[in-house]
Amino acid sequence: MLGRYELLEQVGSGGMAVVYRGRDTALDREVAVKLLHPHLASAPDSRARFSREARAVARLSHPSIVEIYDYAGDAAVESYLVTEFVRGRTLRAWAAGVGFGFPELGMLVGRTLADALAHAHAAGVIHRDLKPENVLVHEDEPPSVKLADFGIARILASDERMTMTGALVGSPHHMAPEIVEGHDADARSDVFSLGTILYWLATGKLPFAASNPTAILRRVLEGDFEDPRQADPRVPGALAALIRRCLQVDPAKRPASMVEVRDALDRILAEVGIDRPGDALLAFLRDPAAVKAAFPARAGAALVALGDAAAAEGAAARALGYYDRVLAIDPANAEVPAKLARLARRRRLRRAAAIAGAALAVLAAVGAVALTVGPRLRAALAPAPRPPPPAVARAAPEPAPAPAPATEAAAPPARAPAGAQGASAPGAGTPAAAAPHAAAAAVPFTVHVRPYAQRALLDGVEVAHDQQLVRFELAPGPHVIQVEHACCSPFVRRISAEEAARQGELRVPLEPRPARLRVEGDPATRVYLDGRLVGTAGESQRAPFLVAVPAGGESPYEAPARILLDLAGAPARTLDVKLRAGGEVTVAATQAQESP
Incomplete structure (x- = not known):
């Protein structure tokens, strides 16, 4: 017994607390009791922080946040927290057993977490330790996703975070760079951590994965992650852009709030016909297999409608983007190839029309020049008249009016140069004015x-x-x-x-850029790549080796490679890795250095 709470069985344990399934004997209901480790409960500062966090989180009321019922109080001998008991699995375990199938279905969970965090941030509460293990999937009716362990990392002072039970408080895979560097967390730190979860939900991979915590934290600090669309080509462009913004090293470059993240996810889901993400998540948790099976047709219909609308507006590039997404989700879709063919024909016709328009513009310009310059050119090329005898020349002014009627028809072109400011200017200028207008297309x-x-x-x-x-x-x-x-x-x-x-x-x-290879461990370790000595581990730690992606693979942008690590007095290690253009691979020189 712990006060009025009967401890029935231990259901979990972490670096800071042990979790029990319990029963509230006063209200006769099932609860979860989180009992702080004795070495933390005995520290006055930790107890005070625990009480402050408990009171702050208890103010939150959101369907996707685990509800706090009670806490030990400042004067209690043992520090504990009592919450609702969630029957189910962590999000990590649920994903491993069930999976999401499509990036957009993973975003149903991501959107729910963003909404819960927006509620918490509005109340001034920061989570500080977002990771899939702190998200619970409630599998009783009605099923739901719930965020747990708000503020728990703050129970420890900053100088205790690296020493508690020999572990790091907060997962290095999800820790914001500013926290790694010892700064205080704020709402933007939660945005970064949620970004790592969105990346994982969309691709099934962690963005900063490496062979050991040190290498992971280095990648976090350098913002070194594979683009989501390279990790999984089905990730929509808008989602990839959102994730990249969330994972910016500079907090000022991340989305300004969780509301912005949530609203962006709403727009992404709406494009695949999910206008009510809460209802869609409920249906997905109840029958994941059925929702995954129905998703290609549902998303395809919505994206085809958007593509058709874009094509009707003449926005060919946008239409192609929507049609490409249909084929990424459903490669066997029979409707889209015909639409792509029609779009290609339309674009060829527009291109031909543009070329013809440009040609007509050139011809119009040439014609305008001919009308203006032609008479001058003919006058310039005409043979010069022989000078008349002096006597005739002096008498010429008198008979000059007589031939004028005979040459009246030819007179306007002859006078055009002299009258460029007069009546002939508009006639000559009209084609010339039209030419630039046509050429401007x-x-x-x-x-x-x-x-x-x-x-x-x-x-x-x-x-x-x-x-x-x-x-x-x-x-x-x-x-x-x-x-x-x-x-x-x-x-x-x-x-x-x-x-x-x-x-x-x-x-x-x-x-493709060269890949970067870094080897952690004894600096004297010799590093061979595909049988060729490239240097020592120490050299790679000062500056990663730049390695061209091997040719002959399925893609010029990634290929498998074999690394041999040889240290005198130790057995050689052989590792098979995948080199990605522009990416970094970090390996451990000895087996003991790899993370469990």
Whole structure:
């Protein structure tokens, strides 16, 4: 017994507390009792922080936050917290056993967490230790997702966080850089940690995974993670962009609030026909297999409708983006290929029309020049009249009016140069004025990018992001197009609208950057890559080895490689790793250094 609470069985244990399933004997209800470890409960500062956090979190009331019923109080011998008992599994265990199937279904959980955190932040409560293990999936009726352990990491002072039971308080996989560096957490720290969970929900991978905690924290501090769309091509561009913003090292560059994150997820879910994410999550938790099976058709219908609307507006690039997402979700979709073919025909016709328009503009300009310059040119090329005898020349003014009627028809062109400011100017100027107007039509220019463009810029201004098919609109004159991806060197090309009209489209396989290889452990360890000595572990710790992605794999942007680590007096280790262009691989020199 602990006061009025009967402890029935231990259900969990962590670095700070032991968790029991218990019964409230006064109210006869099942509860969870979290009992603080004695070495923490005996420290006055920890007890005081525990009480403050308990009172703060008890003010929260949200269906996706575990409710606090009671706490020990400041004068109690033992420090404990009493909460509702959630029957189910952690989100980590639930994902391993059930899975999400599609990034958007994972975002049903992500959106719920963002909403719960927005509620907590509005009350001034920061979680500080977001991770899948602190999210519980309640599997009784009605099923739900609940966020637990608010503020628990604050129970420890900053100098205790690295020493408690030999562990680090807070998972290094999910810890914001500013916390790693010893600064206080704020709402933006929770945004970063949620970003790591969104990445995991979308791709099934952790963004900063490495072989040991030190290497993980280094990647966190350097903002070194694989782009979500490279980790899983099905991740929508808008979701990848949101995750990248959440994982910015600089807190000022992250979304300003959890409300902004939640609203962005709402828009992403709405695109696949999920307008009521709360109801959709409930249905998913009740029957995950059925929802996963129905999702491709539901999402496909919504995305096709958006693609058709974009195509009707003439926004071909946006339409292609929606159609591409349909095929990413449902490669066997029979409707989209025909739409893509029609869209391609329409774009070819528009390109042909643009080329014809440009040609007509040129002809119009040439015609205008001919009307203005032709008479001058003929006059200049005509043979000069022989000078008359002096006597005739003096008498010529008198008969001059007689031939004037005979040459009246030819007179206006002859007078045009002298009367450029007069009546002939409008007639000559009309075609010339029309020519620039016709030539000003933008020329469409399509760039097919492999793997895809994280950013596409026209004359230094971003015009698209996270697109494999980038459509530029080039006004007359010279331009600079630039395509960027973190894995590769930027592609930059100068091109004129006229050249773009002739070429129509361009295929750009981006040039992969070298991968970075770092070896943790004894600096004397020799490192061999695919049988070739590349240096020592110490050299890689000072500056990672730059390693070209081996050719001959399925993709020029990632390939398997074999690393051999050889240290005198120790058995050699062989590791199979995957090298990704622009990414970093960190391995441990000895087996003992790898995380469990």
